[in-house]
Amino acid sequence: MCTGKCSKFIGISLYPLALLSIVCNIFLFFPDLQTIYSQQEAEGLYRLADEIKYMGGIVGGGILVLIPAIHIHSTGRQGCCANRCGMFLSVIFAAAGVAGALYSGIIAVVGLIRGPVCSVEDGTWSRPFLNSTTSYLGDSDLWNICKEPENIVEFHIGLFSALLVAACLELLLCGIQVLNGLFGCICGSCSHKEVA
Secondary structure, three states: OOHHHHHHHHHHHHHHHHHHHHHHHHHHOOHHHOOHHHHOEEOOEEOOOHHHHOOHHHHHHHHHHHHHHHHHHHHOOOOOOOOHHHHHHHHHHHHHHHHHHHHHHHHHHHHHHHOOOEEOOOOOEEOOOOOOOOOOOOOHHHHHHOOEOOOHHHHHHHHHHHHHHHHHHHHHHHHHHHHHHHHHHHHOOOOOOOOO
């Protein structure tokens, strides 16, 4: 396969993943689809998990993947296939995408492990699953500890899981582009013209 075509496919595939990461991270700021939780602070603890404020999905899986996706996609344009300089630059951009995907993935894993911030039965806000000896991820009976926001555990797990899946796919695609770009930079590509 032509390295330019591969670059075009990778670039196009990265767009929806970057968009998904950005949207998921934005939704995490609004548990129960309400803005009050992102504005209030209780007992010195924000009512949002710290991992949301690190914006792994917006910065890492979003911007740091979207910018390389644009360059990687343009490297695959007609006539750019054997452009060794463009392929070399795509390696650098893809490496930035790898870094962004790693950042997003690590933040998502930490967010899943530590659990959401929620109001427990006595009305205090905390991270009830943080120091738990058993994982809340596999035991839905523990989820009833959180009283407010409604369904916060499902919301938290769903969006951080989506961020993690998107980050893994971005990491895979950007890693493939690093290899593809190196191959295209060293060997060139597509020495024959395609028949229309």
